Amino acid sequence: MLNEVGVGLRADQVRNDNQLPGFLKVEGLSKSFAKDKPVFDNVSFTLDKGEFVCIIGHSGCGKTTILNVLAGLDTATGGHVFMDGREVAGPSLERGVVFQSHALMPWLTVRRNIAFAVRSRWPHWTAAQVDAHVQSFVAMVGLSQAIDKKPSQLSGGMKQRVGIARAFAIQPKMLLLDEPFGALDALTRGTIQDELLAIVRETQQTVFMITHDVDEAILLADRIVLMSNGHESPAGYRPGGIAEVVINTLPPERKRAQLHHLAGYYELRNHIVDFLTRKEPT
Ligand SMILES: Nc1ncnc2c1ncn2[C@@H]1O[C@H](COP(=O)(O)OP(=O)(O)O)[C@@H](O)[C@H]1O
Ligand SMILES: [Mg+2]
Structure with missing residues (x-):
């Protein structure tokens, strides 16, 4: 079988920086x-x-x-x-960041808060694609019932969940x-x-x-x-x-x-x- 790193070379001779141990x-x-x-x-x-x-x-x-x-x-x-x-x-x-306080936009619903981030990440997506993506991540944190509520209508725990859903929704590397x-x-x-x-x-x-x-x-x-x-x-x-x-x-x-x-x-x-x-x- 052919060696992926090339014949005659040891793996450590051809590794570039990306492949060194340590993602961060x-x-x-x-x-x-x-x-x-x-x-x-x-x-x-x-x-x-x-x-x-x-x-x-x-x-x-x-x-x-x-x-x-x-x-x-x-x-x-x-x-x-x-x-x-x-x-x-x-x-x-x-990189997705979740702060100690939720940092949601108070005038936007849960759906639109997360959609805002998703659209920035994938600007070419259609509205339907963005919404389907948002819905799946809202479901992941158990907030489907609250998707059209604004932050002021949510408890502290729910707001933190929205922050987590938003951070995961952009599928960051970290x-x-x-x-x-x-x-x-x-x-x-x-x-x-x-x-x-x-x-x-x-x-x-x-x-x-x-x-x-x-x-x-x-x-x-x-x-x-x-x-x-x-x-x-x-x-x-x-x-x-x-x-x-x-x-x-x-x-x-x-x-x-x-x-x-x-x-x-x-x-x-x-x-x-x-x-x-x-x-x-x-
Ligand atoms: N912008 C800043 N200007 C001056 N001092 C700062 C600033 N940000 C943080 N510090 C100081 O740096 C130290 C570390 O802060 P921080 O990283 O917030 O600590 P931790 O998160 O571990 O509580 C603290 O003493 C804080 O007062
Ligand atoms: Mg701190």
């Missing part, structure tokens, strides 16, 4: 708002295609700043971000989620977490998500990045950065309600909680 590559990222006091520096990590990575750290350590740089909405002071082999240089429909369930009550959050997990498993979506909820990270993430805050030390100011990356070894078919019955759950949870209580919050 973050290299040596730093961000300073004040001179000589970077919020974080030397932040490097990769995400494989289809991987779900959560980042946890105290308020102010720079999580949202990193996510905004990945989204192309902010620029780093130093370092680089590559997605699918190309450097991120601005916002793109290749989803960036900034504490998307932070403002929701525990019950609603739980339901949407289970929904998100099911959708991500089905679509094999690559996801980078900020959360402050340890159980949420353990439920959703394949790996959990623990981030430390910048702080003054006897040796001078030390920027924040990645303290540790924890691999989630729990079985992938986990459900929120059964998490605490899984072997290894408490060790994982205690490890992360210990990290969060050990490090000084700002």
Whole structure:
């Protein structure tokens, strides 16, 4: 059989940058708002295609700043971000972003909020194509009954679902989620977490998500990045950065309600909680 990479060449000799491991590559990222006091520096990590990575750290350590740089909405002071082999240089429909608050257009119905994004992504589609696409993603988050309602007629949980449907509907190469369930009550959050997990498993979506909820990270993430805050030390100011990356070894078919019955759950949870209580919050 013919070797796809060419006769006489080893695979590693012909791989180009696109095929190197790491669908998303973050290299040596730093961000300073004040001179000589970077919020974080030397932040490097990769995400494989289809991987779900959560980042946890105290308020102010720079999580949202990193996510905004990945989204192309902010620029780093130093370092680089590559997605699918190309450097991120601005916002793109290749990345879907869900913010902490829903960011829907209040004067548009659910259907039209999502259609707006879908039309930007595929401008040549007919109205019927756009509407069919919108309907399927609204159904995916269980909101078909509310498709012609405006955001003001929806609960907080429903609005976040619309945001998720909109982000998935543009079929981005990557989803960036900034504490998307932070403002929701525990019950609603739980339901949407289970929904998100099911959708991500089905679509094999690559996801980078900020959360402050340890159980949420353990439920959703394949790996959990623990981030430390910048702080003054006897040796001078030390920027924040990645303290540790924890691999989630729990079985992938986990459900929120059964998490605490899984072997290894408490060790994982205690490890992360210990990290969060050990490090000084700002
Ligand atoms: N536009 C800005 N100007 C000045 N400081 C900022 C700005 N944006 C964020 N910061 C500061 O950078 C740090 C990290 O912010 P952020 O990324 O929002 O943290 P996190 O999301 O982890 O809570 C904070 O100390 C914040 O005050
Ligand atoms: Mg934040």
